[in-house]
């Protein structure tokens with residue numbers, strides 16, 4: 001398969017990063033010449049392991065659609081909030097018939113849904129620091145896999161213009177398996193944000209979008225509104241580079257990588273892709289960590305990924321005359337430059353995820369309406385926290401992925417921080433790259449604004 005060098009700057013930065021094993025340490029830990037870290041504290045060790053893990057080879061596969069003729073037969077992706085498979089896995093035995101003894105991970109959609117909903121305890125590896133006991137706790141509305149109102153805290157600080165994560169990572173785990181295992185926010189960590197839980201329904205289709213397609217979208221955007229594509233490692237293919245598309249910062253490109261990350265960072269469960277436990281604000285976890293790592297052999301992680309790959313995309317609400325008129329206004333204003341209405345996934349047989357996955361018939365040549373471009377933009381809402389505190393990811397500090405608007409009618413807390421209560425408030429916060437569009441919105445007649453919102457509420 002053809003591989004192309006992209007993003008010269010990023011590639012150079014990451015090559016240097018790989019070559020020197022450059023570990024960014026926070027606060028005042030001494031970073032000696034040559035990158036040696038003099039204090040091998042648990043926090044420093046965890047950080048350097050993570051930086052190495054989060055390095056990539058800089059070579060992005062085009063994943064280009066093989067023939068135009070095949071692409072032309074693309075069909076609509078299945079949608080719905082009914083706990084039904086999209087065909088990636090079979091539906092499986094009746095969900096109600098499954099329990100701890102009868103569930104067979106990876107067998108079917110229903111089996112994998114059971115694993116996604118499973119509540120973890122200390123014996124299963126939960127913690128020592130964690131945010132919740134089950135993926136479903138944060139990804140459920142109106143069915144398992146949906147977005148929710150649960151937010152997380154991320155914090156850090158700037159020192160001489162450089163970003164440093166909080167001790168123990170920018171994600172502050174808000175629960176612990178012991179009272180002393182809960183992370184508290186340090187006074188000096190004055191860069192603070194909430195990040196709200198996003199939707200995972202239909203994400204198999206997003207994973208199946210070719211890199212080239214995302215680059216094409218970026219290239220078609222006008223200069224002042226161009227999105228940033230972030231190159232991230234696909235962990236299950238030993239760090240092969242791919243365009244990130246998942247999470248508020250596009251921090252992962254594959255669902256298996258994201259699931260492994262979430263298992264560790266949300267639930268404290270280590271797996272082969274993330275074998276090192278999180279620290280407690282940089283401190284030792286051993287006294288609170290009775291289960292040997294990796295706590296999951298990788299099977300749960302794959303079950304989560306396959307569950308998400310099997311979900312149908314969010315469906316639309318009733319399409320009224322106002323909704324149709326509202327969509328025209330949405331397009332005319334330029335909202336759809338970032339909130340892209342339709343994307344077609346790569347043709348079946350395309351090799352993606354750095355070689356780790358081949359697009360199956362259920363996910364390939366499918367038209368989705370995510371109303372997003374899976375690129376990052378600076379619309380003045382940046383939370384100041386980059387994907388990693390490295391030179392390569394510095395541009396992600398104040399950019400946020402265009403929020404995909406599918407499923408919007410199921411959400412009443414908007415934007416990355418969940419702090420916008422209404423659609424109108426969310427639109428009003430669009431500045432920076434979206435400023436010209438927001439200006440056009442503001443000069444709309446009241447009735448047109450209402451139609452635009454009617455359209456948003458149909459998504």
Ligand code: HEC
Pocket residue numbers: 131132133134135136137138139150151152195196197198199200203245246247248249255258259262263266267304305308
């Ligand atoms: C404590 C709440 C919480 C739990 C538990 C949780 N998540 Fe998430 N999830 C989030 C939040 C918040 C985000 C957005 C985070 C970000 O991008 O900074 C997210 C984002 C995601 C995304 C990216 C979706 C997108 O918009 O591209 C995936 C995939 C995901 N989670 C999978 C999982 C899996 C699998 C599990 C279980 C192992 C899990 N999550 C557990 C809160 C949670």
Ligand code: HEC
Pocket residue numbers: 225330333334335336337338339376377378379381382400401402403404405408411413414415416417423426427430433434437438441456
């Ligand atoms: C330059 C790109 C861009 C343009 C143009 C744009 N948006 Fe957005 N939109 C974003 C980004 C980025 C976010 C996420 C920002 C955040 O969470 O901080 C977002 C978030 C949203 C949200 C919140 C969704 C959620 O799930 O929380 C809504 C609603 C929205 N946009 C509607 C619109 C409408 C309507 C227009 C046109 C008037 C528009 N946007 C124009 C980039 C854009």
